[in-house]
C-alpha cells in the first residue's frame with residue numbers, strides 16, 4: 001500500500017501549477033499548464049485537468065496513492081461549498097463549482113480555498129509559523145491577500161470569507177479597487193497601485209519630487225510598515241503565539257518592512273502589541289526566503 005498523498009493545485013490568472021504532496025509537505029512531480037482566464041468556464045477547467053493529469057502521467061503510482069486534491073484560487077470563493085464566485089482575475093468562472101467538478105473528474109475529495117489562506121496554512125503546518133497557535137499571513141505583490149490560521153486550521157468566519165485583509169477600506173474617499181470598494185489596502189499599497197499613484201502625481205511632467213515630498217526613503221518605509229501594524233494587527237488583537245509571515249516583493253524590500261514593524265513605538269498601536277508579534281521569514285516556496 002503506497003503512502004497516502006495529495007495533489008496541490010495553484011490556479012492563477014495565467015497558469016495552473018500542480019504538485020504531488022507527501023504527508024510532511026514535501027512536493028514532488030510539479031507540473032504547469034497555461035490558464036485561459038478570459039474564455040469560457042470549460043476552457044478554464046481544462047487547464048486544471050491538464051495540470052493534474054500531467055502529475056498522474058509523470059508518476060502513475062499516484063493514482064492509487066492520492067486521497068484528495070487541494071486547490072487554491074483567487075477569491076472571492078466559498079470554501080464551504082467549493083464554488084468560485086466572481087474573481088476579477090478569473091472572469092471565466094462565475095459561480096463555478098470547482099471542487100465538485102474536480103471530484104467528478106478525478107474521483108477523490110477536493111477542497112478549494114483562496115491562495116493566501118492556503119499559503120498561511122502551509123506555513124503553519126510545515127513552514128515559518130510551525131509552533132505558533134495564531135498565525136497571520138500576508139502576501140504582498142500584484143495583489144494583497146491575507147489569511148488567519150488558528151490551531152493549524154484556517155479561520156473562515158461565518159461566511160467563509162474572513163481575513164480578506166487586502167480589501168479592508170482604509171480611505172473611504174480613495175481610488176476604486178478591483179473588488180468594487182473604495183480605498184482598500186490593495187487599492188493603495190499593491191505594487192501596481194503604488195505605481196499608478198506615482199504616475200498620477202507625475203503626470204504634470206517635470207522632475208520627480210516623490211522622495212523629497214515624503215521626507216526620505218526611511219520615512220516611506222516606516223509609513224508602509226506602520227500601515228500594516230495599524231490596519232491589520234490591531235483589529236486582530238492577537239497576543240502571544242502570533243506569527244506574521246510576509247510573502248511577495250523582493251527579499252530586501254521585505255526585510256525593510258520587518259524591521260520597522262518590530263521597532264514600532266509601544267504606543268503606536270492601539271493595543272500596543274507590536275512587541276508580542278513575531279514576524280517570520282517564509283520557509284516555503286523557492287526564492288521566497290527573507291534572511
Ligand SMILES: [Zn+2]
Pocket residue numbers: 166167168177178179180181184186187
Ligand atoms: Zn478591494
